[in-house]
Amino acid sequence: MGQLNLVTGANGHLGNTLVRALLTRGERVRAGVRDIDNPAPFVGLDCDRVYAELQDKAALRKALEGVDVLYQVAAVFRHWARDPQTEIIEPNVRGTRLLLEAAAEAGVKRIVYVSSVAAVGHTGQPLDETHWSDETDNAYYLSKILSEQVAWEVARAHGLWMVSVLPSAMIGPNAGRLTDTMNFLDAVQQRRVPLDPNFHFNFVDVRDVAEGMIQAAVKGRSGERYILANRHSSPLAALIDAANSVMPGYRLPARAPRWLLLGLAWLQERWAQLTGQPAELLVSQVRLFYGVRQEYRIAKAEAELGYRPRTAEQALREAFGYLQARGAV
Numbered sequence: 001m002g003q004l005n006l007v008t009g010a011n012g013h014l015g016n017t018l019v020r021a022l023l024t025r026g027e028r029v030r031a032g033v034r035d036i037d038n039p040a041p042f043v044g045l046d047c048d049r050v051y052a053e054l055q056d057k058a059a060l061r062k063a064l065e066g067v068d069v070l071y072q073v074a075a076v077f078r079h080w081a082r083d084p085q086t087e088i089i090e091p092n093v094r095g096t097r098l099l100l101e102a103a104a105e106a107g108v109k110r111i112v113y114v115s116s117v118a119a120v121g122h123t124g125q126p127l128d129e130t131h132w133s134d135e136t137d138n139a140y141y142l143s144k145i146l147s148e149q150v151a152w153e154v155a156r157a158h159g160l161w162m163v164s165v166l167p168s169a170m171i172g173p174n175a176g177r178l179t180d181t182m183n184f185l186d187a188v189q190q191r192r193v194p195l196d197p198n199f200h201f202n203f204v205d206v207r208d209v210a211e212g213m214i215q216a217a218v219k220g221r222s223g224e225r226y227i228l229a230n231r232h233s234s235p236l237a238a239l240i241d242a243a244n245s246v247m248p249g250y251r252l253p254a255r256a257p258r259w260l261l262l263g264l265a266w267l268q269e270r271w272a273q274l275t276g277q278p279a280e281l282l283v284s285q286v287r288l289f290y291g292v293r294q295e296y297r298i299a300k301a302e303a304e305l306g307y308r309p310r311t312a313e314q315a316l317r318e319a320f321g322y323l324q325a326r327g328a329v
Contacts, residue, residue: 008032009074054095064106084139092143104158111162115148128297129225138284163220168202168229171319195256200233202294205315215305242316
């Protein structure tokens, strides 16, 4: 019958892309989701859907029965919440612990744990897997740091075979609901970015991350981290060039000074607390991203996993093409 793979967060951007990549290879796939009554992301896909809520250990234990390889993708991915400790940090950290403990009890043979370059950090210089971020102000970043640390703690305690993969900002197809990253690209495509924020994100195609994860399960060395990113980050000018290759006519807006972005972010956060509507820009994001290039070394993933990502330019062009086609449907 072949090995059985469980993908958590299988209705999300990366999870759904990974399910498709595994099925294309002829693998058996169990798709773990919280909303078992929403079949839309799995139309035409020959996989089993199971309930897998990271805060429900009994459900996790059942979902893991007979599983050979666990791809832990599910996580809270958002930067703003009225109560970030309760809504972002605790669910990610506690969910990681419960899932890996359940995996140990179920006898899962291999685990590919999805962390993030948020746990590596960025300094403007190329960073490798040995680097850990010391960020504490941004709740999402802190949740990824703490969650990966807990993952390694549980893996060591139970003798689990585990590798972690650290993707950068993922873009591309199979986004049933647009992530914060894809929403930023959509805002560029829709000409809704009035100022250049001087952010330099490291973009990677979600399909390349999924392929890197599959290779990590096969070729990875237990106990190791693998950065799945591009070599170089992209300023807004690069996004506009890619968007113009799909729909021409967008000019680079004026550069926003840091003080202005900090003021706008502060106002947005105050308004968000009053209304409950998520802030589109946070003070912590301005402090993290303004003028800092997100550069990473991917030589380890290239050498050990055969990781060969599309260039950032190609990934961006294809992502904007996907957004245009999606909007036309």
